[in-house]
Amino acid sequence: MRRVVVTGLGVVSPLGCGVETNWRRLTAGEHGFRRIDMFEVDDLACQIAAIIPRGDGSNGTFNPDDWFDPKEQRKVDDFIIYGVCAATQALKDANWVADTPEKQETTGVLIGSGIGGLGGIYETSVTLKEKGPRRVSPFFVSGRIINLVAGYVSILHGLKGPNHAVVTACATGTHSIGDAARIIAMGDAEVMVAGGAESPVNRIGVAGFAACRALTTGFNDRPEAASRPYDRDRDGFVLGEGAGCVVLEEYEHAKARGAKIYAELIGYGMSGDAYHITAPTPDGDGAYRCMKMALKRSNISVSDIDYVNAHGTSTPLGDEIELRAVERLLGNAGANLSMSSTKSAIGHLLGGAGAVEAVYTILAMTHGVAPPTRNLDNPSVETSIDLVPHQARKREINLALSNSFGFGGTNASLLFRKTV
């Protein structure tokens, strides 16, 4: 199979817009949590979220007008604007412009979302009920469906290669990058823009995730302390919004044009739990087999893994199960591993999570810094693995895993190597 490398990164998250802003704030231990003030929350069990800082685009704020035609914005849900923003950043970072028919036809897009336009579906349902079908916008469908992120990115950048979208709940972003790499490895594209996007911070989104008891409820007065993976006081995840994208490229193609190469994607694993619609298997076997599969073709030894960007959502069940699965995978080598959950800074971006976390994982390798797990005051279990509590840790990171697990019992892992 052909080799696949990462040549571009893009991100818009609750830490801000742009790779540099995200990395600076992430490693400084900053966060993007606050009380929700965009809609009524008094009757909701969870009243906080991780929210993108909007502004005029300066100082790392997100200004949608910089990325998406202002008059088109009201036709789409925010996840599409976030996805276009991250994809456009990644293409610019990769210095890749599809300016010939051949480049256009060999550049594809694979960007997913866990839920898509939940907010617009809710609002249009109300319109339908109150005003009838003649008031349903002609852009209702095109502005809510998940593959329209990939659709808009292809239209805006003239990318005519494979155009695809993955939907695997909270594993979406990770599966998207893995599947896109396969498309390149199989020779069906030279370049792929891959990632995930989500805009779940709306009344129906919070109500839905609160109803299935996934969200934190005990930190409404302390939003900054709510996301606390591995800590004994954690009580659920915090919803987040945003998108991450990478540009993946066939190795020789990247080398020939002198592209900056961040890392090589050397492994991709997938598995299913076949257990429960929302809960992971208690023994973590799904997560274990997923990571194992990511290692399968890589010819590396597990003891060489330096860093794991954990799924670590801050739910009572999931964090420990993942930790045990990593311990099982690494055995004694766990003592040399750093593993952190960046959801402690940006919350859970659902379909966007795996993509943003892949970007953070690659930056961790580039800078030789493991980002911290915020709020980890008292680990709920003992482990020899360094969970990077509170403060970023400087260390060499050559091999890194990024994990994502989703509702339905779907698991995905990506394995990156810095040296190419």
Added chain:
Amino acid sequence: MSDVAERVKKIVIEHLGVEPEKVVTNANFIDDLGADSLDTVELVMAFEEEFGVEIPDDAAEKIVTFGDAVTFLEKAQAA
């Protein structure tokens, strides 16, 4: 410009994001003002909402310019 024309013009500018001076009587929504077929469906919906009238599909198909819209809505208001 009549009151109806002013209100129609405001909707067109808002929905299509065009310069006010381009919205003239014979300006075609698709050819001159950059709309696509879905934009025109949405424009008609906005006219219905603003003027509290129902514009049947066969009538909507004949509204292709700013002037067409003003003429139709002035008649509908008078009726």
